[in-house]
Amino acid sequence: MPATPENPPTDSVAPAASSTRDRILDAFAELLGEHGERAATLDAVAAAAGVSKGGLLYHFGSKEALIAGVLQRLAELVARDVEAIRASPAGPVAQLIRSSMATGSALDKALVATSRLAQASNSTARDALRAANDAWYQIVLESTGDPVLSRAIMLISDGLAYGSAFLPESMTPETAELTSSDIDDLVDLITEVTAQRSGH
Amino acid sequence: MPATPENPPTDSVAPAASSTRDRILDAFAELLGEHGERAATLDAVAAAAGVSKGGLLYHFGSKEALIAGVLQRLAELVARDVEAIRASPAGPVAQLIRSSMATGSALDKALVATSRLAQASNSTARDALRAANDAWYQIVLESTGDPVLSRAIMLISDGLAYGSAFLPESMTPETAELTSSDIDDLVDLITEVTAQRSGH
DNA sequence: GTCTATAACTTGATAGAC
DNA sequence: GTCTATCAAGTTATAGAC
Numbered sequence A, B: 001m002p003a004t005p006e007n008p009p010t011d012s013v014a015p016a017a018s019s020t021r022d023r024i025l026d027a028f029a030e031l032l033g034e035h036g037e038r039a040a041t042l043d044a045v046a047a048a049a050g051v052s053k054g055g056l057l058y059h060f061g062s063k064e065a066l067i068a069g070v071l072q073r074l075a076e077l078v079a080r081d082v083e084a085i086r087a088s089p090a091g092p093v094a095q096l097i098r099s100s101m102a103t104g105s106a107l108d109k110a111l112v113a114t115s116r117l118a119q120a121s122n123s124t125a126r127d128a129l130r131a132a133n134d135a136w137y138q139i140v141l142e143s144t145g146d147p148v149l150s151r152a153i154m155l156i157s158d159g160l161a162y163g164s165a166f167l168p169e170s171m172t173p174e175t176a177e178l179t180s181s182d183i184d185d186l187v188d189l190i191t192e193v194t195a196q197r198s199g200h
Numbered sequence C: 001g002t003c004t005a006t007a008a009c010t011t012g013a014t015a016g017a018c
Numbered sequence D: 001g002t003c004t005a006t007c008a009a010g011t012t013a014t015a016g017a018c
Helices: A022-035 A041-048 A052-060 A062-087 A092-098 A104-117 A125-142 A147-166 A179-197 B019-036 B040-047 B053-059 B064-087 B092-099 B107-118 B124-143 B147-166 B182-200
Strands: none
Touching: A022 A052, A022 A062, A022 A104, A041 A052, A041 A062, A052 A179, A052 B147, A062 A104, A092 A125, A092 A147, A092 A179, A092 B107, A104 A125, A104 A147, A104 B147, A104 B182, A125 A147, A125 A179, A125 B040, A125 B107, A147 A179, A147 B053, A147 B107, A147 B147, A179 B147, A179 B182, B019 B053, B019 B064, B019 B107, B040 B053, B040 B064, B040 B147, B064 B092, B064 B107, B092 B124, B092 B147, B092 B182, B107 B147, B124 B147, B124 B182, B147 B182
16 A cells, blocks of 8 residues: 555554545444344445445455455554553553453454454454464463463453453343443452462 | 153253254254354255255244244253252352363353354344353352452353354464363362452 | 245345446 | 446245145
8 A cells, every 4th residue: 555645644454534445344344243244245334334335346356355354454453452551551461351341442343343254264363363362361471470370361351352242232230231340340359369379 | 851761851952862853953053153153044054954945944934933943942051051050069160160161062052053143133142141141140159259259250251161162273372272171270260269258 | 744946135246337 | 436237146935746
């Protein structure tokens, strides 16, 4: 993608002036997340992006190309997130847990969309999810130095991510939506356990 | 399960003499789990079950009826599982964690199949998953008496379930497939933390 | 109960006008 | 760059024979 002074900083993740290409990608990810893979047809994506099917296919020549676009976007967002977690003042683990629940960020949307593709038997999507998980696990392991605890932390993170992504609305009292104070409690628990295990 | 050789088990979940109806339901759940919702077409299900499409539609008049069949099967299996967990000598929490990873049991298959449907925007499937989660959470809460810890345990269980269900094969070294000894470590960790928190 | 044939519709993709 | 046909293949469901 040629970036000239006239065609400004074309960061492919979240351009200031959303290009048609990006709108299409947004619409595809959104449909995947909200209504599943089967609903994310070319027709539906085109309509949601405000273009015709022909217009969509000019930018992405096939559905495969559309999928590749989402996966590439995910890879970029994960790379950024990894840096953000590493640089977090609150500590990597707290930052990871707090950012696990899907809140509608670009990364969340890309992750959910990729999960849907992975479950539709797309092995490239599965690989992308694994790569992201590996990166996060590595950070946690470096931070705690404790493999068992690190796994437990990753599983909690996964549980938060999947739960918020897959069972979004109207939960029952028992597993009612986790409030931010619930997350605080969770982080405290993990912090305490981490201190106890490293202290000994 | 009161099943005598003379009176073979005729419950609707997994009859010894698999009826056509059950074979169809098995095939549908299997296809949903292995290849996603989009691949679980009537054609594919019929072929996998060894009947024609017409034959399938004699037993389940529509795709909706097929879905209802899977959800009913799940409800029955969850009810049984709840009883088994409550009666477990090792304690409910250890039993729950150990049974979280999908190992191919009938319950696992029904859960995975229902997850796929839930992600295809089927709200009935979502409700079924929530009901199951509520039941398990209730058991854990009764066992530990500690809401924060119970949530952490449920999240670990969710993480195990989703991970094993959605990223099944060929994992990388970092998050390599959890061995049963890894699970042992995890259960030990949880047991210790539970003891510490209740002891104080 | 199970099959084949077929109707009605959706989906991904191509061709070509503007 | 974006649009409107248009097509071939696939999908759910019905009808009726055996």
